Amino acid sequence: MDGGGGGDDEFRPPADTAEHASPEYEERNEDPEDMIGELPHEILVSILSLLTLKEAVRTSVLSRRWKKLWSYTAGSLEFEDSKTMHGISRNTKSLRVERFKFIGWVNRVLDSHQGSSIRELRVRFDLNNRSRRYVDEWVAAALAKRVQNLELDFSPFLKGNHPTWYTFPSKFIFPSARCRLDLSCLRSLCLKFVNVTDEILECILSSCPFLERLVIVGSELLSNIKVAGSSLSLKHLFIYSNNFTNFEVSAPNLVSLGYHNDSKRAPQVLIENAPLLTSVYLGALYDPISIYLHPLWSSLHQLGALHLHMNLFKDGLEIPQFPLLFNLRHLTWIVHTSDTASLLGLTSLIEAAPFLHYFELKLEWTEPWRRRNPKKVNATPNRYLKVVKILGFRGYAVDSEIISYLLERATMLEEIVVDPHADLTEGTPMEEEQTARTMAEQLKPKLPHAAKLIIL
Numbered sequence: 001m002d003g004g005g006g007g008d009d010e011f012r013p014p015a016d017t018a019e020h021a022s023p024e025y026e027e028r029n030e031d032p033e034d035m036i037g038e039l040p041h042e043i044l045v046s047i048l049s050l051l052t053l054k055e056a057v058r059t060s061v062l063s064r065r066w067k068k069l070w071s072y073t074a075g076s077l078e079f080e081d082s083k084t085m086h087g088i089s090r091n092t093k094s095l096r097v098e099r100f101k102f103i104g105w106v107n108r109v110l111d112s113h114q115g116s117s118i119r120e121l122r123v124r125f126d127l128n129n130r131s132r133r134y135v136d137e138w139v140a141a142a143l144a145k146r147v148q149n150l151e152l153d154f155s156p157f158l159k160g161n162h163p164t165w166y167t168f169p170s171k172f173i174f175p176s177a178r179c180r181l182d183l184s185c186l187r188s189l190c191l192k193f194v195n196v197t198d199e200i201l202e203c204i205l206s207s208c209p210f211l212e213r214l215v216i217v218g219s220e221l222l223s224n225i226k227v228a229g230s231s232l233s234l235k236h237l238f239i240y241s242n243n244f245t246n247f248e249v250s251a252p253n254l255v256s257l258g259y260h261n262d263s264k265r266a267p268q269v270l271i272e273n274a275p276l277l278t279s280v281y282l283g284a285l286y287d288p289i290s291i292y293l294h295p296l297w298s299s300l301h302q303l304g305a306l307h308l309h310m311n312l313f314k315d316g317l318e319i320p321q322f323p324l325l326f327n328l329r330h331l332t333w334i335v336h337t338s339d340t341a342s343l344l345g346l347t348s349l350i351e352a353a354p355f356l357h358y359f360e361l362k363l364e365w366t367e368p369w370r371r372r373n374p375k376k377v378n379a380t381p382n383r384y385l386k387v388v389k390i391l392g393f394r395g396y397a398v399d400s401e402i403i404s405y406l407l408e409r410a411t412m413l414e415e416i417v418v419d420p421h422a423d424l425t426e427g428t429p430m431e432e433e434q435t436a437r438t439m440a441e442q443l444k445p446k447l448p449h450a451a452k453l454i455i456l
Contacts, residue, residue, distance in 0.1 A: 076120040076149075077113070079106050088126070088157045095126060095157065103127075103134050110141050118142065120149035127154045128163040136169050143172060143181040151190040155218075165220060167195040173203040188213040197221045209233060216240070227251055230273075238281065255279065260309060261287065269295040278302060278327070283309035283334075297323075305330040306349075312341035322352035329357045336364040339396040344377045347405055355384045359406065363392035363399060374401035379409035386410075389417040394432070395439025403443065413448045419456040 081102060087093035102125050121142040127135060135152070142150055154166055168191060172181045186208045196204075196219045205211070210233050216222065217240040227237060228250035235255045239247070242262035249257065250273040257274070260283030261267060269292060271277075277299050282292040289310040293300075300306075304327050312335055331353065335343065343361075350356065374397040388406050393399055407413070420436030440455050447453060 073113075074115050074117045074119060076122065077109065077118055078120070078122040078124075079109070080122070080124040085126075085157050099125070099127065099131070103131060106138060107134065110138060113141075113145075116145065118145045118147050120151070121147050122149070122151040122153075124151070124153040124155075126157040127166060129166050130163070132166055135166055136171075139169060140172060140181060143183060146182070146185040148185055149188040149190075150186060151188075151192075152194050153190065153192040155193050165193050165195045165218065167197075167221070168200055170197070170200050170203070173200065173207055175203070183207040184209060186211050190215040191217070191219070193218040195219050195221045198224050198226075201225065201227075205229065205232065205234075212236065214238070219243075235276075240283070242285075249274065252276070257281070258307075259283070259292070261285070261292075266291050271295045271299065274299055275302075279305040279307075281307040281309070285311055300325055301327065303328055305332075307332040307334070308346075309334040310336070312337040312343070322349055325349075325353045326355060328353040329355060331356055331358070332360045332362070334362045334364070335398075336366065337398055338366045339372065339398055341398060342375060343398060343402045344375055344405065347377055347379070347402075350406075350409065351380055354382060356382065357384055358387045358389075359385060360389040361391065361399070361402065363390070363394070365392060365394065372397050374404065376401065377405055379405050381411045382409050383412040386412065386414045387417075388413065388415070389419075391419045391421075393418045393420050393440055394436050400439075404446070407443075407446050407448065410451075411448055413451040415452045415454060416443070416447065417454045417456065418443070421456070 079102070081098075084093060084098045084102070088095050088098060106123065121138065123135075123138065139150070139152075152166070152168075156163075173183060174180065183204070184207070187210055189204065189208070189211060190213070192215070194216075196216055198221075201216075201222065204214075205227060209231070212233055213236040214227075214234060215236075215238045217238070219241055220243060222239070222241050222244050224246045225239060225241075225244050226246070226248045227234065228248060230252060232251045233253055234251050235253055237249065237251070237254060237256070238258035240258075240260040240262075244261065244263070244267050245265065246268045247259060248270045250270075252273055253276060254274045255276050256279035257271070257277060258281030259269075260281070262285040264286045266287045280296060280299075280303055282289060282296075284292060289308055301323055303325065306328060310333070331350065333343070333346065337343075350359070385406070388403075388410065390399060390403065403416075407416075418440045420433050420440055437455060440453070444453050
């Protein structure tokens with residue numbers, strides 16, 4: 001591999017670590033008190049494999065024997081530069097220059113690594129299809145070393161920066177490919193802002209018999225998603241896209257499922273043969289969330305955790321009466337809304353969960369079009385609801401009325417956490433937050449006996 005230079009030197013091995021002399025022939029540490037240094041090569045490598053890449057490389061300065069030990073590790077190779085990411089987002093660093101440095105860093109480390117296997121390869125940086133040649137080499141190197149966990153997170157650092165995403169290499173996984181690689185060791189695959197076609201997804205599922213976790217976020221090429229098969233080992237599946245038209249899941253070992261659709265077209269969704277499913281995330285930018293709940297109707301009774309991400313721009317949201325959800329303990333709503341909407345239409349979901357323990361509401365505000373007075377809805381007492389968390393609290397009708405409902409329902413509440421930080425709706429940030437804090441303080445007299453109010 002070849003690439004640019006620069007980057008954070010403390011992550012990097014010495015320049016001569018690309019040599020292939022085994023550390024077993026290196027001179028042992030002459031310090032008689034260095035008991036660790038006297039351990040066999042295999043044990044030292046096993047110890048270093050438990051460290052991060054940064055920590056393992058730092059040991060190369062201890063002695064001649066330690067100089068190349070890190071390059072034999074079978075642990076995790078993680079490439080991430082959060083300082084550079086923040087610098088680029090604040091326009092203090094050039095994305096093009098830093099991308100060149102980052103590619104050079106990854107190339108040098110992978111060229112120097114001499115171990116026959118690695119547990120994990122994680123690459124997090126703003127990369128796109130222009131870097132395809134290098135990323136293809138990284139993926140090939142990881143698969144050749146029987147990687148178990150592979151993560152490519154190419155989330156853009158700058159808003160509005162929308163180049164062509166890198167496409168996962170079909171040449172490594174298609175059955176007819178001449179340079180096809182073995183994916184059978186993969187246990188976890190996470191691809192963010194990486195294009196995956198329907199055919200590539202099908203090949204991944206058929207080529208990875210032990211794959212337990214699959215995350216695909218931001219792919220522009222997925223349209224007909226089918227994750228089905230009685231032999232699938234898949235336990236955790238999350239798909240976030242804005243193009244899919246069909247979503248079919250039949251996975252007998254599936255424990256958690258998440259899918260988020262940013263398209264204006266509601267896809268056809270079919271969820272079946274998921275007897276172990278206990279945790280679900282559903283998200284929709286344009287569609288009523290009920291469209292995505294209906295395919296799960298037969299599985300709702302077995303859920304222990306349910307997370308809903310939705311848009312509310314109308315006066316209300318009504319969902320049909322739910323079946324009793326005796327197993328539901330954890331419920332989260334993430335709501336993009338203005339003060340014209342109301343969450344009270346969703347209270348039927350809370351009423352259907354008699355043993356609910358934790359409820360979290362995160363509000364993402366738009367500019368309010370008009371103010372209104374809070375409404376009231378009767379609540380059935382629930383002595384199992386112990387923790388309520390409200391993020392983005394403003395004290396408007398939307399959050400005030402749902403909090404009043406929750407305080408009436410949670411007769412044995414132990415803790416309510418209120419975070420008044422939110423995006424601006426009116427005024428300055430300090431004015432907004434101070435007003436919200438004042439409104440939050442007014443909740444104290446309404447709390448059940450012994451309940452704590454925590455304002456972040």
